[in-house]
Amino acid sequence: MKKYIGIFYGPTGGSTEKVAKLIANEFGNIADLYPVKEATPTMINNYDIIIFGCSTIGSETWNGESSGSDWDNFRPELKKIQVQGKLFAFFGTGNSVTYPRNFVDAMGILAKDLIAEGAQVIGQWPTDGYTFTDSEAVIDGKFIGLPIDEDYEADKTISRVKGWVELVKKYI
Numbered sequence: 001m002k003k004y005i006g007i008f009y010g011p012t013g014g015s016t017e018k019v020a021k022l023i024a025n026e027f028g029n030i031a032d033l034y035p036v037k038e039a040t041p042t043m044i045n046n047y048d049i050i051i052f053g054c055s056t057i058g059s060e061t062w063n064g065e066s067s068g069s070d071w072d073n074f075r076p077e078l079k080k081i082q083v084q085g086k087l088f089a090f091f092g093t094g095n096s097v098t099y100p101r102n103f104v105d106a107m108g109i110l111a112k113d114l115i116a117e118g119a120q121v122i123g124q125w126p127t128d129g130y131t132f133t134d135s136e137a138v139i140d141g142k143f144i145g146l147p148i149d150e151d152y153e154a155d156k157t158i159s160r161v162k163g164w165v166e167l168v169k170k171y172i
Contacts, residue, residue: 004030004031004032004048004049005032005047005048005050005051005172006031006032006034006044006047006051007023007024007027007031007032007033007034007051007053008034008035008036008039008044008050008053009033009035009052009053009054010035010036010053010055010069010070010071010074011055011069011070012035012037015055016093017035019093019150019161020053021033022158023053023161023164023165027165027169031051035070036052036070040077041080041081044081045082048085048086049122049171050089051088051091051123051168052089052090052091053091053093054090054106055093055094055106056093056095056102056104056107071106071110078113078114081117083114083117083118083120084118086119086120087122087171088114088119089121089122089145090107090110090111090121090123090137090145090146091145092107092108092137092145092148093147093150094107094149095149095152096132096152096153097131097149097152100131100132100133101132101133101134102134103132103135103137103149104135104137104147105135105136107136107143107144107145108135108136108138108139108144109136111139111145112139121145122167122168122171123168124139124140124144124145125142125143125145125147125164125167126142126143127141127143130149148161
């Protein structure tokens with residue numbers, strides 16, 4: 001049976017949307033693409049493989065006052081997502097030079113929320129080739145998903161996306 005992929009990303013209009021579109025293009029007609037601000041748990045539950053993409057915001061943002069970001073608004077809905085029998089993958093955009101202590105933190109925070117609910121995660125990515133000080137997205141020595149730095153490493157985006165999509169395709 002062919003598994004279908006739902007890609008949910010936020011925010012719109014920047015690097016995260018650009019990378020989401022690149023990833024969707026690599027998967028072709030087996031992937032659907034949605035801004036998370038338009039998503040519902042019911043929509044997400046329709047997919048076998050769910051990819052979440054977000055931009056870096058530090059843990060201090062999600063753990064503090066409401067930021068009003070797309071993911072901040074959707075985060076309470078995560079508990080309504082059916083995690084059993086599904087596979088989850090993540091990508092995050094960030095700036096490793098200006099924010100080396102929070103590089104793609106949001107990706108890690110989001111993943112940890114779902115792991116706590118019992119989600120099975122695929123698409124872990126090596127930290128080799130990245131320069132950063134700390135990241136909530138590093139779990140067991142690897143990034144929990146694909147980190148992209150469009151500000152300082154845009155020249156590596158295409159090859160990283162292609163490599164990561166091939167990794168995720170192994171589960172289809």
